[in-house]
Amino acid sequence: MSRPALEVAQIFRRHGPEYRKNHRLSRPQRQAMRDIEQCRTARLGGHLDVCSQGCGYLAISYNSCRNRHCPKCQSLKQARWLAARRERLLPTRYFHLVVTLPHDLQPLARIHPELVYNLLFEAASRALLQLARDYERLQAQIGFTAVLHTWDQDLNWHPHLHLVVTGGGLSLDGDRWIAARNSYLIPVKALSKIIRGNFLEALKKAWQEGKLQGWGPPAQFHGFLRKLRRKKWVVYAKEAFGGSHQAFHYLSRYTHRVAISNQRLVSLAAGKVSFQARDNHRPGHKRLVTLTAPEFIRRFLWHVLPPRFVKIRHYGLMAPRNAKTKLEKARALLSLQTPGPMSEPQNREHDTPSDTNTWQDLLRALTGVDLTVCPNCGQGRIIRTRLTGHETVLAPPIWDSS
Numbered sequence: 001m002s003r004p005a006l007e008v009a010q011i012f013r014r015h016g017p018e019y020r021k022n023h024r025l026s027r028p029q030r031q032a033m034r035d036i037e038q039c040r041t042a043r044l045g046g047h048l049d050v051c052s053q054g055c056g057y058l059a060i061s062y063n064s065c066r067n068r069h070c071p072k073c074q075s076l077k078q079a080r081w082l083a084a085r086r087e088r089l090l091p092t093r094y095f096h097l098v099v100t101l102p103h104d105l106q107p108l109a110r111i112h113p114e115l116v117y118n119l120l121f122e123a124a125s126r127a128l129l130q131l132a133r134d135y136e137r138l139q140a141q142i143g144f145t146a147v148l149h150t151w152d153q154d155l156n157w158h159p160h161l162h163l164v165v166t167g168g169g170l171s172l173d174g175d176r177w178i179a180a181r182n183s184y185l186i187p188v189k190a191l192s193k194i195i196r197g198n199f200l201e202a203l204k205k206a207w208q209e210g211k212l213q214g215w216g217p218p219a220q221f222h223g224f225l226r227k228l229r230r231k232k233w234v235v236y237a238k239e240a241f242g243g244s245h246q247a248f249h250y251l252s253r254y255t256h257r258v259a260i261s262n263q264r265l266v267s268l269a270a271g272k273v274s275f276q277a278r279d280n281h282r283p284g285h286k287r288l289v290t291l292t293a294p295e296f297i298r299r300f301l302w303h304v305l306p307p308r309f310v311k312i313r314h315y316g317l318m319a320p321r322n323a324k325t326k327l328e329k330a331r332a333l334l335s336l337q338t339p340g341p342m343s344e345p346q347n348r349e350h351d352t353p354s355d356t357n358t359w360q361d362l363l364r365a366l367t368g369v370d371l372t373v374c375p376n377c378g379q380g381r382i383i384r385t386r387l388t389g390h391e392t393v394l395a396p397p398i399w400d401s402s
Helices: 008-022 027-038 075-086 103-111 113-134 188-208 218-229 243-255 293-302 326-337 359-367
Strands: 046-051 058-062 094-100 143-151 157-166 168-171 177-179 235-240 265-269 272-278 286-292 312-316 382-386
Touching (some): 008 027, 008 293, 027 293, 103 113, 103 157, 113 157, 113 188, 113 312, 143 293, 177 326, 188 235, 286 293
Antiparallel strands (some): 094 235, 265 272
16 A cells, blocks of 8 residues: 555644644543654654565564554554454345434533443444344344444544344244345334433433533433434444445444544645545545644544443344354354355454464465565565664665554
């Protein structure tokens, strides 16, 4: 991948110091800014690569910050996540669902992000499992993976969940696989109402336990709940075409994505940042968004998650506790129904590189590129040593994908 002309790190380095002086930031926000600014610079150290055959090849690469909000540190994590998910794929249809938090709850989410995001996960997962179990045309134990996103194309605050759901599930007695018999899996309107009820019930409980601050008299909070009960919660669902592999490949685009990628950035000039965004009125077209640098930084930092917050969660058949039991039972039943290539085991080592592989091993498995071979002569092996500070003057740094 070629290096983008502009990076979030450059915007932070140029305008971050002034922004930090004028704005109060949380500790995670300050850490994210600092890490992104230092990512793949000499401040984090690096390594020197030379050819074992003495052909003259020499390159310096600097280390990554590994912050999950850094645009340059997600590709390897995404590839490893997708490889691990493929081991748990079932040979069945999958559906893609999106559950959006109502706009009225967004101010509360900014004050209590961890609480609100957890309630959204819990409300959506409970509702989906319950409706799949009780819906007369399904009545099955399904499996799904949910991923939290908090932004839209303009970096505005827009919390929502992406879910990839099996198109069917185990019968309640666990002896049969029941396939979804329609194109929508379960009724979306009913799902929306159950999610709303679950969320508001849990929100009321959190308020009663004193976990919400700044609401004033009880009448104010109950009025807020009444307003939310009248709101329609937006739930979108469609079948994920292309098979199970394509469904999770699609979801992997969301799992390790940050608020904006460096590839979308266009320019930084006169204190303003311009970037590309999808044009919803003209499918396939892009539009240009321009913000002042402080506003760009402010919006980017909105989406820094609380420390150790889990943004990817697995439920039902996909839950970790079911990986060796119900999930394998479902795989066996599906294999009997659909013999052939789709029923072959998905956990072959050469198909799914493990987490113990180095990033060089993973890159070789995914692309066929062997970074242990000298790119200059094609004969020698790369000898890698840690930088001591002396070698940084020998050659200009290169952009490294580690």
